[in-house]
């Protein structure tokens with residue numbers, strides 16, 4: 001997308017730009033003729049900087065940003081279509097369930113103001129380990145809850161939290177205020193490792209809605225060590241993996257590598 005000039009924008013479903021209060025026609029008018037400088041991400045948000053401003057996207061449950069041959073017929077779920085002055089492929093925002101959205105973010109090239117409250121993500125260069133250690137100590141919660149709290153650290157979902165905790169040999173209910181500096185740094189290294197490997201694999205896809213810009217699914221689920229492996233042997237020590245209920249979802253651990261703390265914070 002970088003360096004390409006938008007020729008026209010077609011808003012095919014108003015829900016897709018519901019956060020753009022001036023409406024679909026205004027959204028299209030304000031973006032036509034702009035040059036996209038690249039693509040960035042924080043947590044679950046993506047943005048495409050264009051000059052000082054940006055196009056902000058949240059994919060919701062089923063949204064996809066697809067680069068598609070412009071001659072390809074529009075699928076029923078295309079909500080916004082961008083065409084380009086170079087005559088090359090379209091950018092199509094496709095969203096079956098319409099929970100996702102696009103918005104124009106004035107002044108948002110570096111960081112759209114609407115997402116400034118979201119904490120940096122561990123793969124950002126500016127990520128501050130000392131600050132995270134302080135936040136964990138102050139929060140007094142369980143470590144997995146803290147990892148999923150987007151105001152403390154962003155970009156870590158349920159699956160990657162379990163995988164990182166297993167690699168760092170920490171139990172999910174460990175109280176954050178009992179973590180020492182080396183433990184937080186071990187955990188952060190594990191988070192970065194898991195996110196990095198998952199990115200290379202194109203992510204973890206449990207259904208075919210999670211795809212990259214070319215419509216391809218990821219395959220990191222083949223590399224999962226504990227998530228979804230209840231009863232199967234731990235890849236490190238052979239002990240059967242345990243599943244606990246956690247915030248209406250699950251937490252998977254190896255009972256031997258990740259002993260439950262005496263004082264657990266659920």
Ligand SMILES: [Zn+2]
Nearest residue numbers: 234237254257
């Ligand atoms: Zn184990």
